[in-house]
Amino acid sequence: MEKQMKRALPPLLIVDDERNMRISLQTVLSDEGYEVIAEASAEDAYKTLENKEVFMIITDARLGGMSGYDFLRSVKQRWQDIPVLMITGYATPKLAVDAIKCGAVDYLAKPFAPEELIHSIKRCAELHLLRQENLTLKKASTEQFTLSHIIGDHPSMAELRSLIETVAPTDATVLILGESGTGKELIAGAIHSLSRRKAANYVRINCAAIPETLLESELFGHEKGSFTGALKRKIGRVEEADGGTIFLDEIGDMSRPLQAKLLRFLEDGTFTRIGGNEELQVNVRLVAATNRDIVEAIRQESFREDLFHRLNVVQFCPPPLRERGGDVMLLAQFFLRQFAASLNKTIEGFSEAAEQKLTRHHWPGNVRELRNAIERAVILERGKWISPENLPSFQIESRLRKDTINYLSFDSYEEILEDCERNMLLNALELCDYSLPKTAECLKITEALLKKKAQKLNLIVGSMGSGGRAAR
Ligand SMILES: Nc1ncnc2c1ncn2[C@@H]1O[C@H](COP(=O)(O)OP(=O)(O)OP(=O)(O)O)[C@@H](O)[C@H]1O
């Protein structure tokens, strides 16, 4: 599991009356990147639990006061969802059964290999993160995923909303193709929220975030002992989504063998858990998304063409933000209001220079990039209007952008030159934060000449530098 995921975890709690054991567990697990709290007794651990969230508990079976078993039982009564792992020095099959009966997720007998422990913890960590994600999704699916939250006046967006309305109530499989940050998750969520399945689960799996070896068991589950580390039976997420919708995000990253299994599942909803014999069946609607070039992936044989056709019943292609014209400012205003309200700030809008900067930008990260830029600007801004210097400089990006010239669209050499000059001026202005004196200095001309040139090339100059509301 990545470090980042571990950082999102609350600490884990160790309960052991032996000091050496506490120290060595704490060392091993801290090295693995977990935050650890250690207590010497069940009583102390109980107090900690009342004040702190933990994602799992590791307890010794024998403790000084209250025994590990009693502790386990009382924890399960109050905090049913916290996984508890039991460790003991006196292992007998009966004790192991007792521990599991009392609600322990796992049982380790001393001496055990650190890997065994680490593996078990990792599963609990994953479970915790999945639960968290599901909670947020459930909340989001009722609050956030409605059509009115998909902002945009551009005809492509109006079309997209009406297509969602048409397709959502059906059980059609949906494939969403679009660049990163174009709103694919928003669309998937809206489809579920407007469907007849809205009361059932909406399960999202990010195929790129789960290691290939675990993805199959994540999707379809596994039987106990089907592979090393499969300590218990695991219910797949397709079962969790029964009656509802499953959203396979980043499906372009799924391995070919798993693609074959998914294809079979899509035929009639049947599947078998890893290591299982029984054929199970669920009723699930599938929505898939990817920001990869799927046609290229098919050509390179990393994506199965037959699966593509099976998924591609209804296709959504949210266009990149740079192709949506006025939507940039519409979204910018929307995010401005949102962040200003949540940060308790009164900001009227964007200065003209800021607006120019926003509309000139290429937005390779699409709506997500815009949202982040506005959030940052609202935090930094001290005035009533967002000024250009509180927006990102976009310099690296504009240097990366290669403005290719479409010569066919010009009628004369002069027009081509004019276009080059316009782009050059705009780049310089952007680089100098739209300050007229700075830009003139950078271009080695006088301010007056710069103004004249800009006017000739139809660039708005009234708002630049110390001109309009952008005054510094
Ligand atoms: N039309 C829109 N109106 C309002 N907010 C939007 C719109 N499109 C995207 N957003 C917001 O932009 C952010 C990114 O959108 P989303 O997560 O849906 O992108 P994505 O296409 O799934 O990107 P990736 O391929 O990187 O996963 C989210 O915060 C989302 O709420």
Ligand SMILES: [Mg+2]
């Ligand atoms: Mg996404």
